[in-house]
Amino acid sequence: MAGLCYWILLARKDQSLASHAQGIPARPRDKVAEAQSPSTLQSNGSSFDEDAWISVFNAATLVPKHSVTAVLPVNAASLPLLRECLLDLFRSRSALKETILLTPAGLILETRKVVLELTSTSHARSYPELSIHCIWNGSSEVYDMLDAISDASTDWILVLDEHGLRGLDSQTKDLLLNPKAVPLPFGPKGRALHAGNLTYLGLSLASRPAAFLSPPMVVSASVLGPEVSIITPSVRTWEALGELISRSQLDSFGGFLVGHADSAFSDALLEPTAQVDLSKAAGDMGHFLVILDTRADLLSFSSALCRLQEESHLVKVLLSQGLDPSSDGLGGGAQSILSCDITVDVLSERVSEESVQLSKMLLSFRPLIIINSSDDIRLAGELRVVLRRNIALQEATVIRLFKDDLPFSDWMGALSLQEWKRSPDWNVPRIDINVITNDRPASLARLLRSLQRARYYGDSLDLRVNMDSSADDETKALVSHYHWPHGKTFVHHRIIHGGLLPAVVESWYPVHNDSYGLILEDDVELSPLFYAWAKMAILRYSGDIDTSRLFGVSLYQQKTIELKPEGRRPFNARSLFLREGLQHTDTPYLSQIPCSWGAVYFPEHWREFHDYLSFRLSELRLSISDDVIPTLRSNHWTKSWKKYFIELSYLRGYVMLYPNYDNFTSLSTNHLEIGSHVKDTPKELYEQKKRLFNLPLLLLPDSDNPAVSTGILELPGRALPLWSKLPVLDHQGSVTSLDGIVEKGSIQRSRIFHCSQPPLTLYDARDLTCIATP
Template sequence: MSIEVQSTEAGFAKFNSTVFNFSSLVLEIDNTPSVEAGSLTAIIPVTLTSLGVLRDALSPFFSLTGCVSRVLVLCPESLLSQSRAAVRQVMRSARENPNHPDVSLHPWGVGSDPTVAILEAAAHASTKWLLLLDDAGLSGLTNRTREMLLCPVAANQPIGPRGIVAGPGSGSCAPPSLEMRPALYLLPPFTLPSSLIRKGCEDWSDLGRAISQAQNSQIGGVIRGYGDPDTNGCNGICARDPSSPMDQLALSTPILEARLSTARAHGRFIFLLSNMGDLHLVLPVLCRLHETGHLVKILLYTSSHPASVSSSCRLHYDTLAYESNVYSGIRDWLDRLEGDHTDVIFTVSEPATHGVTSNHATMIRIPREDLEHVHWMGSLSLTEWKNWNIPRIDVSIITRDRPDSLARLMASLSQGRFFGDAVSLRLNMEQSSDLETVRIVGAYKWRHGAVFTHRRVIHGGLLPAVVESWYPHSNDSYGLLLEDDVELSPLFYAWIKMGILRYRYGQNRNETRQLFGISLYQQKNIELHPEGRKAFDPRKLFASNNFADPSTPYLSQIPCSWGAVYFPEHWREFHDYLAGRLSEATVDIGQVVVPNVRSNNWTKSWKKYFIEMVYLRGYVMLYPNYAEFTSLSTNHLEVGSHVKERPKEKREVFRLPLMPLGESQQLLDLPGGRLPDWGVLPVLNLTGGLTSLERIIEVGKGV
């Protein structure tokens, strides 16, 4: 959608043209009597966040003498029973007051939000005056301000203590003051005549714009307070609405409030972003969190330029006041949320946010250059988000005398996106490594973590070079093993992290003990058929067997050596298995363990023995299954221990297209846009045939 952006100064000047007449409006308001008793309806929403304090939010309507005759409590259908119980408790305690207002409870539909629900209810109200509140009710206000709202003057303007006023380049949320101020629009709580409500308004800025147009005044409300120390976090905070007249920025869907959610919410998220550009980049994640019911709070902590944003969700964000120190402003903003439990704080990793910490929430710090590639994070469950910082992925490179191949691998590794994670790198050189290889290793700069360099003094060969290249420090350590003829997609780490979080730290992690690793490489051939290599297409296999979505990733018993991460328990187990196998402590070294597979002829391959262990224990590896064999790694079939010649046609059999950085959203080309649940992943045996986890365990136990 094309967005026309006009100058903010023009909007500001237009607004100021009304100031000349505002003094007469102030005099009119000061001389206007209060509304009649019983002529005011209060409308208050209930959210998952406010449910626990609903009784406190309703108490002012019973404890203070006012003009309210009716209170409409709005709630999502999922909170109806809990809200009804809270309302009943309030009503029981108010029986001694015969003049208490009538209280009724009304659910709003799935997919709606409280702001829309409030405006719809207001359009059908039967009283002449309205008091519109958010889920905080009248909390944080002085008694005098409460009295002003509970029995307001009969002015033909919205009046309240908090609103958006014009400012140089943006709108700022004006804190309460003793002097009245014109506002572009008000934020709850505020009062207004019910005649000013316009159908079709979806947010407070819509309402303010409709009122100003109807009155031809460019004023959407009047801010008035009585020295309140804080009005729902207004002090020092900008609440910019990009569709307000000052920015003259029309969005395809305005950004409104997402913290007002339903009981589908599983967690509370805070996003600390620098500007509108950051917000635009992270919007797919924010929208998905909102759509799945999470509570989202957003702070833009530096001034931003207008930008076009197209989204299918409605979110609210705050920005800091211009005079605020950025760090202290962020800290103050977070402190105001201290009473609410927060699960995850997502920040841009830069000096302004380095000092932000939390004793309870999971801190996730993403470099700015990675923000445009975080789409996949929207698919994570709350449990996976909260475990973000637990797994540690170590990269281990195995090389000998192929300096050009090594340089290509290391260049692709440097292009990888690591999303702020610390990643250790181990460079393993064979004793026979040439001087150019040694030079490349010594000159390589790695900026994501520690680097360890190792060179053998006695030639060991490929089997010990791979097996001894990494050993897990803990059960949260994962080893990415890379031989130097591999090249990586810049998105390889996202695929690994997404898989580890889902199947190792997700809600069903106790069911995934048979998973020994995650492959970056797509299988285009199955090499273990006794008669030789055969072409393989998992999508065709799944389609011919009537799978609902043939694009699903899958589990295979075949270990990958062309870019794969191995899990700690299984790698330790492999060390133990290999030591026993090579020592012939239990069986002769020449004995066939796995029947009818080609790997029995691989006398110097570590994979031969890993395949044996997988077969005996019933283990599996996760494989990607993207369209056109798009892969997170590829193999260049270089001449080496197992390859003596590499004709072009043979190289093309193994070479796969790498997923480009500019198409990071392709990571979510998955069933339902997320990695499938463990129990629905297809399972393939060593020769690419469909089987089941139960079957491969049974086969292994029968050996």
């Protein structure tokens, strides 16, 4: 490889730290464990015998202990989670001997710090050896991986991508960490022979021949043979590597697919610089079974059904009520009543045949997603029985969607398969509703009515009402008599007045990382479609390394910018994007400003905010009167929780997603009523300010006309954009970039807290403020 690049070997705690110049001969390999190939079971030139290969795989023994080298790429996006990624590897029982970190030259120092911190713990003696292999710009991931593998000291290689083992079930993890001694690469992700798209297998460990594999996969060092020593930069894709391997095999294939991979962690495999469109489910095609009662229900859900089909999914509808298919075209074929061709079956009216018909349909169609909107309790019971009795169906995500939600579900058709399957439980991620109130019973009643009118698409949401110590009797009575039908209700009453800062901050704390908090002050009113926007955004953008700087989803559209030094100024995102020459002026966008008028906050960031606020209020290293951010008006908001969240978002480079619908149509609005932040003012001035903040809400369309759009998908391409395509705005409403705000925050962090190194751990306020871990 051109240029000087070297190994930095980081041994276990009881071993020495040394560096070896690249080019030192690799340690001699032990003889690779012999395994019978399917090629030996058939004559040369015969076609591939899949049964023979499965027999070989099932009969193979495990590789010996300490005979596997894991190769893990590191990049700027994955570096903050490197420690957790390595612990995921090391905490499991495995045959690992060493782990090679494939690291760009510019990240060597940061990676080395993470490794030194990890290997300094008392558990480090049980960890495999760790080494850093530096790479240079301009080479491909596959070429760099092969170059690192050529210096591995073991007979078996576990090839990973930057996500490590994330997204894999325990069965597949064990298969990769304790591999079988088979002569060809195997793993859960790649392209099956004669398949047009990437393939992701289910939990069954039965194998299928593959044209090529992509990480994670296990490969025998002997398979690569002499090719390793004559690597050329022409091997730039996993497809090319598969071809290289297949040329050396009588069966002419590049490995086999086994195990299960979560498509949420898939990459573009054919082109090194290709970009994955998340709205297309990374090339995956899903099977959707939709159970409805009547033709009216079919029409109500038609927008979502046709969009799913448009996105190349296979959709089948089962009508539970006995309609005569010959009378209206409902009979396993094209639907004249819809704008697309959907296969519709009608469930038998005979109870004795119902279970058999349902079972046959499920086993033949093998749906990944089952949406049940039928009111038939018996049918729901039969569905549970069939799913429980058939292992092949137990990975299906089952969604209970109420009839009343069907006409307003067009947005669901724009979800990718990975978003549908984010969790086996459709109710995960879960949003907790948190209301802050005191002595405005009329305002509280309006907010509760708007919550009652909203659509929740089968989800369960808990409601927590937080009353201050001075709450009046009318407010208390309203809360005590209120019935929340969508989950549990909790009431909290303070005994000492704390003001709005603790009232908001202490209103919610996440139970786990699938818990999201909707924070609502009582002068807010919600759109009936607010939950559709919030859930769609959370499913699209949360839970990934690349989107780790997203701290929440705003329901409110920005119409003013309040943080400019000269004071509040009008703001129009569409006009700004037009001036900046953006292709889509109607795109949602990212802003560093936290919203207090209806927003969902993410669990990791809210925990960090709690810790950061505790640090600021303690004045441990910084006086509460010190300005953390230069020139922003929020420096003077001494009693506002937003002042401190703005500090956190500035230092970290955090952002919130904002809607950008026409005419400032919003998912929440603020009525600017007298309270902690709004004092008595002359009526004319008060009405003027109220017009600035009161926005039109996105309302439900006429449910009698199922063809009418909800408006949620009035977005570029009728879907939420790729993360990388979202415009980024700073605290003063200027267009910038994620890299720009991260760098700006890092510089300010160093100046304020005198930090000599960048933060290494995500969501860690002590690391952010350079406080040593106790």
